Structure formats: C-alpha cells, structure tokens
Amino acid sequence: MRPFVVNGDVWGVVRVPAGDPHLVDRTGDPKLGVTDSVGRMVYVRDDLRPPLLDKVMLHEVAHAITVSWGLLPRLRRDAMRGDLTGVEEWGAQLVENHAMEAVRAASVALGRPVCVRGLCDVLADEPTDVLGLRRDLGKA
Numbered sequence: 730m731r732p733f734v735v736n737g738d739v740w741g742v743v744r745v746p747a748g749d750p751h752l753v754d755r756t757g758d759p760k761l762g763v764t765d766s767v768g769r770m771v772y773v774r775d776d777l778r779p780p781l782l783d784k785v786m787l788h789e790v791a792h793a794i795t796v797s798w799g800l801l802p803r804l805r806r807d808a809m810r811g812d813l814t815g816v817e818e819w820g821a822q823l824v825e826n827h828a829m830e831a832v833r834a835a836s837v838a839l840g841r842p843v844c845v846r847g848l849c850d851v852l853a854d855e856p857t858d859v860l861g862l863r864r865d866l867g868k869a
Contacts, residue, residue, distance in 0.1 A: 736794075736797040740834075742770070744774070746774070763789070793834070803815075804816065
C-alpha cells in the first residue's frame with residue numbers, strides 16, 4: 730500500500746493482521762479498517778481482497794478527507810443540535826466536493842484504480858481517463 734495525500738496532508742497506509750490493536754476503533758469494536766486522525770495513518774486488514782479491500786480503502790479515505798479538510802466540527806454541531814437537514818446537507822456536500830478526491834486517493838493507496846459498485850467498469854471504458862488516475866498512479 731502507498732501513502733496518499735488529502736489537502737496537503739500525507740496519510741500512511743499499513744496492512745495489519747486481523748486482531749491487531751490498530752483495527753479496534755474508539756468504541757472498542759474490531760473493524761476491517763481504521764483511520765488514525767492524529768497519526769495520519771490508515772490501517773487495513775491484510776487478508777482483505779478486492780472488491781472488499783477497495784470498499785474499505787475508499788471508506789477510510791473518506792474519514793481522512795473529513796479530517797484533512799476540517800469537516801467534522803460542522804457535522805458534530807449539526808448532529809448535536811438534532812439538525813438532520815444539516816447532517817444530510819453535510820453528507821451531500823462531502824460527496825459533491827470530495828468524491829473524485831476520494832477515488833483518486835484510494836487508487837493511489839492501492840496502486841491501481843479502485844473498483845467498487847461498477848466504478849471499475851466505468852474506468853476501464855473511459856478512454857480519456859476522466860479521473861486522472863493514470864497520471865496519479867504514474868502510468869502513461
């Protein structure tokens with residue numbers, strides 16, 4: 730796995746075995762992947778294979794985006810106030826503003842285009858490389 734960059738922050742990625750303490754989140758539950766916002770690290774189980782690996786990596790990159798772009802305070806504020814519309818808008822803006830960034834970062838970390846929910850089929854058929862993945866992955 731390779732490091733990826735979000736908003737200037739470099740995030741490391743480490744594959745660790747199931748049962749590794751890094752795969753326990755702050756609630757105490759074991760996970761397939763965990764993002765350490767303080768250490769700017771993503772930990773992913775080493776026994777995952779595509780397409781589950783891609784899904785988990787994309788999910789963890791989404792966490793990295795919320796940290797590196799400082800998006801969590803608004804989400805927490807709206808959630809604490811019970812402002813469900815605000816939370817819904819936060820989610821929509823996250824996708825709108827950062828979806829392409831998430832796909833690129835996950836692809837860089839994986840060293841290949843990420844493949845989830847048919848996205849790999851779209852990328853394979855895209856002759857113009859609309860996402861810029863060939864450039865981001867160092868391929869011509």
